[in-house]
Amino acid sequence: MPEIPSVPALWHFPARPASVMRARHTVARALPKGLLPGLTDDLGLLTSELVTNAIRHGSHREDDLVELVLWPADGHYWIAVSDRGPTRPLAAPARPDADAETGRGLFLVDRLAAAWGVRTRPVRGTSVIAGLPIRRGG
Structure with a gap:
């Protein structure tokens, strides 16, 4: 009999800048004890970057929501951040000028x-999915 996978954690946040920190804290609280602090920090940074991009580039109305899914599978923690916007994120990170104040989000995700990758949603919008290897403390 196959092993039943864990159910992914799912949240929706208003497409507003204040949701970035809420999403990051929500992910940190959802993680099990015993993970290395670096993994928790990296998952928090991925969450912040992906949620920020979804709000900035994918939402166009005040009542839009950003969807965040977190799940462990195949030795990784996976994060999917989705929006309903018509704009598809870049498939490769941009290289901003040294003086640029924005534009490093996908570069950080890539590093x-x-x-990580971009997937079109079946009805409308896109999801950006990123995975980090699970490293247990111990």
Whole structure:
């Protein structure tokens, strides 16, 4: 009989800047004890970057929501951040100028994540999914 996978954690946040910190804290509280602090920090940074991008580039109305899913699978923690916007994120990170104040989000995701990608949602919008290897403290 196959092993039943864990149910992913799912949250919705208003597409507003204040939701970035709420999402980061929500993910930190959802993680089990015993993870290395670096993994918790990296998952928090991925969450912040992906939620920020979804709010900034994917939401166009005040009542839009950003969806966040977190789940462990195949030795990784996976984060999927989705929005209903029509704009598809870049498939590769941009290289902003040294003086640029924004534009480093996907560059950070690319450096931190073991794997990441952009998926079109079946009805409308996109999801950006990133995974980090699980490293247990101990």
